[in-house]
Amino acid sequence: MAEFRRGAKNLRRNAKTAARRPELGAVISRATDHAIIRRREVMQEIDFAAQRRRIQQLRQNATQNLPGLLDRFKARVEAKGFHFHMAVDTNAARRIVIDVAKRHTVQTVVKSKSMLGEEVGIREALEQAGIQVTETDLGEYIVQLNHEPPSHLTAPAVHLSTGEVGEILYKQAGIGPFEKPEQMAVAVRQFMRTRFFNADMGMAGANALIAETGAMLMMSNEGNIRLVTSLPRLLVVLTSVDKLVERMADLAPLIRVIPKNATGQRITNYCTVLSAPRQGQEVHIVVVNNNRMAAAGDPVFGQAIRCVRCAACINVCPVFRTIGGHAYGTVYVGPMGIVLTNALHLDPHARMLSDACTLCDACAQVCPAGIDLPGLILHIRSSGNPRLIDRFKAWVVGMTYAGAGRFKAAFWALRLFKRLFAAGYRRLWRMLGWTGRRGVPRVAGKTFDRMWDDDAKGD
Amino acid sequence: MQRAIELFWERFTGYSGEVILCVSLREAMQRTVALTRKIGTDTVGLSRHVPVPEALSNAGLHVMHEPPTQVDDVPVVGITAPWGLVAETGSLVIHDHDPGERLWSLVCDVHIAILDHPRIFNDLDELFTEDSAHLSTGLCLISGPSRTADIEKKLVLGMHGPRRVIALIVGVD
Numbered sequence: 001m002a003e004f005r006r007g008a009k010n011l012r013r014n015a016k017t018a019a020r021r022p023e024l025g026a027v028i029s030r031a032t033d034h035a036i037i038r039r040r041e042v043m044q045e046i047d048f049a050a051q052r053r054r055i056q057q058l059r060q061n062a063t064q065n066l067p068g069l070l071d072r073f074k075a076r077v078e079a080k081g082f083h084f085h086m087a088v089d090t091n092a093a094r095r096i097v098i099d100v101a102k103r104h105t106v107q108t109v110v111k112s113k114s115m116l117g118e119e120v121g122i123r124e125a126l127e128q129a130g131i132q133v134t135e136t137d138l139g140e141y142i143v144q145l146n147h148e149p150p151s152h153l154t155a156p157a158v159h160l161s162t163g164e165v166g167e168i169l170y171k172q173a174g175i176g177p178f179e180k181p182e183q184m185a186v187a188v189r190q191f192m193r194t195r196f197f198n199a200d201m202g203m204a205g206a207n208a209l210i211a212e213t214g215a216m217l218m219m220s221n222e223g224n225i226r227l228v229t230s231l232p233r234l235l236v237v238l239t240s241v242d243k244l245v246e247r248m249a250d251l252a253p254l255i256r257v258i259p260k261n262a263t264g265q266r267i268t269n270y271c272t273v274l275s276a277p278r279q280g281q282e283v284h285i286v287v288v289n290n291n292r293m294a295a296a297g298d299p300v301f302g303q304a305i306r307c308v309r310c311a312a313c314i315n316v317c318p319v320f321r322t323i324g325g326h327a328y329g330t331v332y333v334g335p336m337g338i339v340l341t342n343a344l345h346l347d348p349h350a351r352m353l354s355d356a357c358t359l360c361d362a363c364a365q366v367c368p369a370g371i372d373l374p375g376l377i378l379h380i381r382s383s384g385n386p387r388l389i390d391r392f393k394a395w396v397v398g399m400t401y402a403g404a405g406r407f408k409a410a411f412w413a414l415r416l417f418k419r420l421f422a423a424g425y426r427r428l429w430r431m432l433g434w435t436g437r438r439g440v441p442r443v444a445g446k447t448f449d450r451m452w453d454d455d456a457k458g459d
Numbered sequence: 460m461q462r463a464i465e466l467f468w469e470r471f472t473g474y475s476g477e478v479i480l481c482v483s484l485r486e487a488m489q490r491t492v493a494l495t496r497k498i499g500t501d502t503v504g505l506s507r508h509v510p511v512p513e514a515l516s517n518a519g520l521h522v523m524h525e526p527p528t529q530v531d532d533v534p535v536v537g538i539t540a541p542w543g544l545v546a547e548t549g550s551l552v553i554h555d556h557d558p559g560e561r562l563w564s565l566v567c568d569v570h571i572a573i574l575d576h577p578r579i580f581n582d583l584d585e586l587f588t589e590d591s592a593h594l595s596t597g598l599c600l601i602s603g604p605s606r607t608a609d610i611e612k613k614l615v616l617g618m619h620g621p622r623r624v625i626a627l628i629v630g631v632d
């Protein structure tokens with residue numbers, strides 16, 4: 001990650017860095033191809049269109065009624081003995097969690113993977129308060145050791161090869177040296193067990209908050225979330241207001257679709273519905289807003305709050321597959337990252353992320369919440385104040401495509417220009433910034449119409 | 460019901476879980492003893508929901524009831540009694556609020572689940588519209604051994620939870 005700079009404003013620079021590392025794209029493509037192929041297979045078992053309608057509907061109902069659902073959820077969880085906290089923003093979330101930890105003289109925390117945790121920087125805040133935090137998800141632990149953020153929503157270490165992981169475990173934690181993932185996983189399991197049993201506090205996220213019953217859904221494959229939520233006597237659930245759903249019945253399509261969409265798994269290995277504090281355990285639920293309520297009411301960005309964080313849009317995104325997650329410079333990456341970072345105002349230069357899109361529509365096809373990701377990205381791109389060169393490019397394209405006559409004339413001129421000034425032709429593309437990493441497009445000798453006519457005559 | 464059990468079997472074993480159908484609870488307990496011995500241990504962690512627990516101690520197994528508080532106290536085998544199964548996803552339904560059910564299904568290398576006439580749900584919709592105390596106190600769906608694919612998508616079983624999950628099901632023939 002050292003090569004990549006944080007902040008959306010570094011996207012272009014970071015993308016160039018990523019493009020200089022073709023092995024990065026290869027590792028990411030291998031991993032995401034696997035998820036895409038498995039997804040296609042397992043989706044045949046369900047009617048995706050019908051399930052998508054259900055999820056879109058239940059998420060829409062929830063996002064349009066967040067304050068009401070929040071009140072119901074709060075009343076239910078407090079009645080059961082959970083401690084409820086509302087955090088308006090990042091600072092409030094950090095303050096609440098650190099207060100709870102300090103009141104219990106917490107020295108060690110075992111934590112499960114949570115994008116919200118990344119968003120509010122909770123690990124760093126706890127560490128600054130002198131508390132040792134161990135990420136317990138294998139991928140997240142690897143990136144913690146490597147001092148970098150996760151590069152993908154569900155696969156934090158997707159950018160690292162097996163060899164690189166072995167080296168990180170050995171150099172940073174003295175585990176190994178091992179060559180095989182099985183050996184590494186066994187060694188991390190053993191090492192982590194002691195941490196689970198001895199931790200003063202557990203910290204987890206939630207996949208859904210159910211207003212009707214005051215229960216929380218937590219899903220994990222590794223079993224670390226169950227350990228984090230079971231063994232320590234003090235538990236903090238750090239979650240966000242957009243995770244609210246109305247009814248228990250809403251869990252069925254979420255549990256059914258999220259793992260299929262994310263990794264092509266039929267179900268996540270452990271799906272826990274935590275409905276009451278466990279015997280002898282004190283549980284604090286911290287619900288973070290961070291602009292979500294306002295975004296939910298926004299006529300354009302409201303739909304973005306329906307996102308269920310399945311990461312399918314990231315897996316299929318050709319830009320992500322080429323540059324990886326770190327190049328975005330933001331917590332949320334890929335198509336959902338572009339949209340959420342803008343909707344929640346998480347970065348002052350969030351608009352620049354909209355450049356990381358080819359508008360291929362692949363993300364919209366797989367989104368189970370029915371979010372029009374390309375439409376929103378286009379909206380972001382068209383807002384704000386584009387650079388002069390980009391305005392010029394848009395003007396040229398707009399003029400060229402304004403009518404059949406202009407289109408033909410433009411390409412006639414281009415062909416002529418190329419014939420007369422071959423070197424200038426290449427320079428023109430370079431100047432437009434389109435050929436830094438790819439070849440100059442060839443202009444066909446004849447137009448398509450002409451080829452068609454000639455073919456027909458030949459017949 | 461036959462179709463639901465077949466589907467459960469196909470999906471649970473598809474995720475590396477193991478299924479044994481038993482004609483009686485007695486057979487299930489005998490098989491549990493035999494499995495435990497084959498694994499090479501004589502100590503088991505036992506949830507209070509498991510019926511006829513004396514069948515295990517009478518067979519000479521050392522039974523732990525209290526879930527462990529130290530990492531060194533964790534036995535190799537944990538035994539629970541899930542109250543249901545979901546055919547669609549190949550999942551055991553555990554009463555998660557009970558410390559024994561939760562921890563013995565989680566911390567041991569091998570999890571043996573004894574399902575005595577379990578509730579059978581065809582799909583997740585049936586489960587989550589169920590009006591049951593289990594839903595209000597908490598549940599966990601377990602679909603095979605714990606797993607990770609975080610290193611270049613290579614699947615490894617037994618990441619933080621059990622490496623083997625064996626379901627002994629009674630009363631579904």
Ligand code: SF4
Binds near residue numbers: 306312
């Ligand atoms: S935007 Fe849609 S596809 Fe992307 S993570 Fe969210 S729900 Fe999944």
